[in-house]
Structure formats: C-alpha cells, structure tokens
Amino acid sequence: MKFKSEPLTFNGLLEADGIDLRDVLVFRHRPWEPALNRVFDWIIAERRDLFDCYQSTHAPNTEAALSRARYVASFIRYRPKLALFVGLYAVESQRALSIADYQARPGHRELMALGVGGHKASDGRQSIVEFDLTPTGWSGDWAERLIVKWPGLERSWDRWADRNVFPVAAIAEESCFIAPIPAWDEIALDWDQLALLPSSWKSALSHWRGIYLIIDQSDG
8 A cells, every 4th residue: 555645844844733824934044144144054053142133123024024924934944946944933022223322232243353244234224124034943952953854045045934935855863053073174263163163063162272374364
C-alpha cells in the first residue's frame, strides 16, 4: 500500500497551531553591510537585544506592511534560496521616532559601529516608525535549526505567509548560528567583532596560548 504525504511547510506548521497566515509577515534578514553581515549570526546568538533593535525599524514599504501584521516570522539568510528560523514575534505596538532619537538609541549606535547606516531610510523622512516585536516562544525548540526554502527572488526579503509557500528543507540537530572556531592561524578579528565573540569561541581561546598581532587599521 502506498501512502501519499503532503510536503512539510512552514505555512502548515503555523496553521496547525491556529495561526492565520494572513496575519504573518515573513522576514529573511540579510544585512547588505559587509561588516555587519559577517557577525550577524553572532549577534542573534549572543546579543539578541541588538537583533531586536535591528529588526524594529524599516524602510517605508516594509513599515506599511508591518503595520498591518500581527506576527513576524523572523528568518536570516542561510545559503542561496534558504532561510534559517530565528523566531516568531508578536507585533505589540509602534511609535514614531525623530531621526535624532532613532540614531541616539544605544543599540543602534552599536550597530552603526558595525557598519549600519546612520539612517536606513535615506528618503528625507523626518521620522521613522519603531515596532515593538515580542518573542512568542512558538516552536522555540526549532529556533536556529529550522531551515526553509525561500520562494522567488532573494532580494524580496519580506513576504506574506498566505501568499507564499515556504517548504521545510531541513531541521538541523544543533544550532546553525555558530560555526566551529577556525584554526588558530586562520583567526583575524577586528575590535567590534571581539565584543560579539561567541561563548564557545571565548572558551576555546581561553585555553590557547600564543602571541597576538594587533594592527591599527587607520595606518597599518
């Protein structure tokens, strides 16, 4: 006897828990700033407050979409056409910030040191909307492990769950955020990266002995 099973999708997982797909905006974060993109996984694993700051403000089109959503399903770029699950967030509230207040947020100032532009929406706006996104804890065991296929063009990084299908590609055994520490002679970190170093890397480095070369990047 042959059994026909439906492919497992992220959409189906949401619906199984009674979540209306029309309420869910799906993000696939991929920072365009090279310095930030290199440590983005570390930020999520070690400094969730910075990640929350990062995804709380957006350009005008995403602002408009997010103001209509009840939930944000947050993913990050994993490999081409794939996305790694971070968590499901409830859109609790929103408020308008002046550009000065936006740039003065402590988390944003840290992100600026990692390459984020002082004002992501360079369209002459006088204010920007900050959203309060609260973790729901939904399927927390799959956070950092659930990998889905991203439909369509990768540059379209926000999608409504009811208009797209997100097939489950894999569920990893362990977190996919933190890669194993490289060999000692392959490590090269700048000052801002040191502040975000994963705990597992700190533990490994604490057992290593060696001479570290420190270079001033302003003059070599």
